[in-house]
Structures are given as structure tokens and as C-alpha cells.
Amino acid sequence: MTGNFTETDATTPSSAEAPQISIDGVRTHLRCPQRYRYAHEYGLHTGDDVPQTARLELLRTAICDALRAGDVDTLEARALDRFADRWADYGEGVHSRAQRRHERRVLEATIRAYVEVIGTDHAECLYATRASGADGELVGPDLPLRSTVMATRPTADDDEASPLQIDVPIDYAVLEGSSFVGVRFVPTAAHLGILRYRAAWDGDVADRFAGHFDPDRADFAPEMVATLLETAAALDGLRTLRDRLSLTDARTCRYVQVPVLDRDRLTVNPLRERVETSLEPVDLTEPYLDHHTFGMTHEHRNQTVDDRLRQVATAAIAGVDDEAFESRWDQIKRDVCPTCPYAVCCTKYLSSEVAFDG
Numbered sequence: 001m002t003g004n005f006t007e008t009d010a011t012t013p014s015s016a017e018a019p020q021i022s023i024d025g026v027r028t029h030l031r032c033p034q035r036y037r038y039a040h041e042y043g044l045h046t047g048d049d050v051p052q053t054a055r056l057e058l059l060r061t062a063i064c065d066a067l068r069a070g071d072v073d074t075l076e077a078r079a080l081d082r083f084a085d086r087w088a089d090y091g092e093g094v095h096s097r098a099q100r101r102h103e104r105r106v107l108e109a110t111i112r113a114y115v116e117v118i119g120t121d122h123a124e125c126l127y128a129t130r131a132s133g134a135d136g137e138l139v140g141p142d143l144p145l146r147s148t149v150m151a152t153r154p155t156a157d158d159d160e161a162s163p164l165q166i167d168v169p170i171d172y173a174v175l176e177g178s179s180f181v182g183v184r185f186v187p188t189a190a191h192l193g194i195l196r197y198r199a200a201w202d203g204d205v206a207d208r209f210a211g212h213f214d215p216d217r218a219d220f221a222p223e224m225v226a227t228l229l230e231t232a233a234a235l236d237g238l239r240t241l242r243d244r245l246s247l248t249d250a251r252t253c254r255y256v257q258v259p260v261l262d263r264d265r266l267t268v269n270p271l272r273e274r275v276e277t278s279l280e281p282v283d284l285t286e287p288y289l290d291h292h293t294f295g296m297t298h299e300h301r302n303q304t305v306d307d308r309l310r311q312v313a314t315a316a317i318a319g320v321d322d323e324a325f326e327s328r329w330d331q332i333k334r335d336v337c338p339t340c341p342y343a344v345c346c347t348k349y350l351s352s353e354v355a356f357d358g
């Protein structure tokens with residue numbers, strides 16, 4: 001292989017273990033099965049140290065550290081202190097001191113916006129949840145949740161279904177009223193597509209989801225579809241955690257993502273050297289749940305999405321399906337290859353680039 005890659009342990013387990021896949025692997029497989037193979041089967045990592053990833057980790061760690069212990073009134077001060085501690089060692093490659101100062105102000109403004117918009121409420125809920133006797137970790141970062149689905153592996157000798165485990169990390173969970181809410185910080189809202197603006201499954205969310213899997217339609221929406229599958233896995237993992245913690249007041253579970261690096265929400269006053277921003281958490285439960293399944297189960301579920309989660313995870317574990325890959329090729333080449341870190345070594349992509357017309 002050429003390119004700046006390192007090999008790490010691939011995630012495919014030995015045949016003796018229950019198959020396991022991360023929700024990140026499910027998303028990668030939806031984008032491109034070959035890309036999943038490079039990243040998750042071969043364990044080729046691309047040295048993804050882009051500033052956005054590092055900033056997200058800084059914020060995520062500072063906020064979770066502050067949430068973990070203390071009182072509600074000092075949450076913002078604690079989060080800013082934790083952030084300052086880490087910032088001293090943060091070596092992002094910025095081109096000037098002024099830019100570094102600006103980046104720091106942006107991230108501090110984001111922490112203040114988080115505390116104002118949902119942080120204070122969630123800290124109150126978290127400490128009340130603990131006070132009620134919940135005995136178990138509720139704060140990450142990367143608090144592991146696991147969703148278990150029963151799947152038949154296409155490559156297995158028998159067709160008996162066996163457990164397939166899907167790992168989906170969240171950053172913290174709180175009991176809010178009668179809902180157990182899982183929260184995940186994400187860089188931006190770009191992957192959400194119409195999910196950001198829809199409060200119901202019925203309509204164009206259901207239609208686009210179906211269109212992605214319909215071989216007679218040219219729809220290709222891997223990011224939106226992956227986000228719905230992630231919601232299904234997170235809610236299933238939250239239900240398991242809720243039951244393990246005996247949170248009997250939590251009748252339903254909800255999954256919320258909080259974009260924290262959306263630069264278009266910034267306002268900058270260069271004369272006063274002030275930066276302000278705002279946050280808009282997105283509750284993905286609403287566009288995910290369908291009322292038919294909810295009526296049958298009284299839980300936030302969607303049978304269509306849950307079935308697809310099982311099928312996509314099973315297909316990813318089974319390996320590249322060349323026929324399915326070829327049928328998607330035009331869309332993958334147009335939408336995914338241009339930003340794929342494996343393009344420099346991908347034979348499929350390279351051969352398509354040097355092929356000549358006629």
C-alpha cells in the first residue's frame with residue numbers, strides 16, 4: 001500500500017467471538033463498502049488529525065470532565081478551567097499567535113453556549129439521577145453503549161440467527177422527566193441533512209430512507225441513512241443501560257446530537273476581541289420513530305430502520321459484496337471518492353481515473 005497509513009488491529013473478531021461492529025463502521029460501509037474494508041477490516045488508519053477532530057475532542061473532554069463532578073452553578077467555570085488546562089498542551093498547527101487566540105475564544109464561547117442552552121439543565125438532571133441511586137457511569141467522553149441485533153450471516157454454513165453487537169458511543173446520559181436522554185457531541189450538522197429540520201418520520205424522511213435502498217431509484221443518502229441507523233443503535237443501547245441502572249421512571253429513551261463546531265453560528269467583534277456563538281441541539285428521536293411501531297411497542301422504535309440496521313451491519317461484517325458495490329459505483333465515485341483518504345491506494349478508483357473514453 002502507498003500513502004500515509006498506519007496499520008492497527010482490524011475490528012473483525014475471530015470466528016469464536018460474537019461479531020462486533022462500531023456504528024462508525026456501519027456509516028463507512030454505507031458510504032462505500034471498499035472504504036469499510038480498508039478502514040475496518042485491514043485496519044488502515046489515515047492519520048486523521050485534522051484540527052476539527054482535535055477541537056471536538058478538546059470540547060468533549062472539558063465538558064464531560066466538568067459534568068462528572070461538582071455543582072450546577074459552577075459548571076461553566078469548571079468546563080472553562082478544564083479546557084484551559086488542556087489548551088496549554090494543545091499543539092494545533094495554526095499560523096500565528098493571533099489565530100491561536102481566536103481559536104481559543106471560539107471554543108470558550110462554545111462552552112458558554114453549551115452551558116446556557118442545555119448544559120445547566122442536563123447537569124441538574126444528571127445530579128438528580130445520581131441522587132436517586134443510579135449506580136453506574138453516566139458520563140464519558142465515549143461512554144460505550146451496545147446494541148445487540150440478531151442477524152444471519154450470509155457466509156455462515158447454517159442460517160440460524162446469532163447475536164451481532166453494534167457499539168455506539170455517546171458522551172453522557174441523563175434522566176430528563178420520563179425520558180432517558182443520550183447526548184453525543186458532533187462537529188457540525190452537515191451529516192444530518194433534512195433530519196435537522198424534520199420532526200416526523202412520515203413524509204420525506206421515510207421517502208429518502210426508502211429511496212436509498214431502492215435499486216430502481218438513483219437516491220444516495222449515506223449520511224442521513226447512517227444517522228438514522230445510529231439513532232436506532234443508540235436508543236437500543238440506552239434502553240439496555242436504563243434497565244441495567246433500574247431507572248424505572250424512564251419510560252422512553254431519546255438520542256440528541258449537539259453540533260459544536262458550526263462556524264456559521266459565530267459572531268466576531270474584532271475591535272472588542274469578543275466572540276459569541278450559539279448551539280442548536282438536534283433530537284433525532286422525532287424523525288426516527290414511526291408511530292405505528294411506537295403504538296405497538298410503546299417504545300421509541302422504528303421497525304423499518306431497525307431492520308435496515310441489522311441488514312447493513314450484517315453486510316458490512318460479511319465483507320464487500322461486489323455486485324452491490326458495482327451497482328452503487330457511479331454514486332460512490334461522484335459523492336464519496338473525492339474526499340476519501342484511501343483514494344491514493346484504491347485500485348478501483350485509480351483504474352477508473354486512468355481509464356480512457358472510447
Ligand code: SF4
Nearest residue numbers: 032035337340346349
Ligand atoms: S476511493 Fe472511492 S471506491 Fe475507493 S475506497 Fe475510497 S470511496 Fe471507496
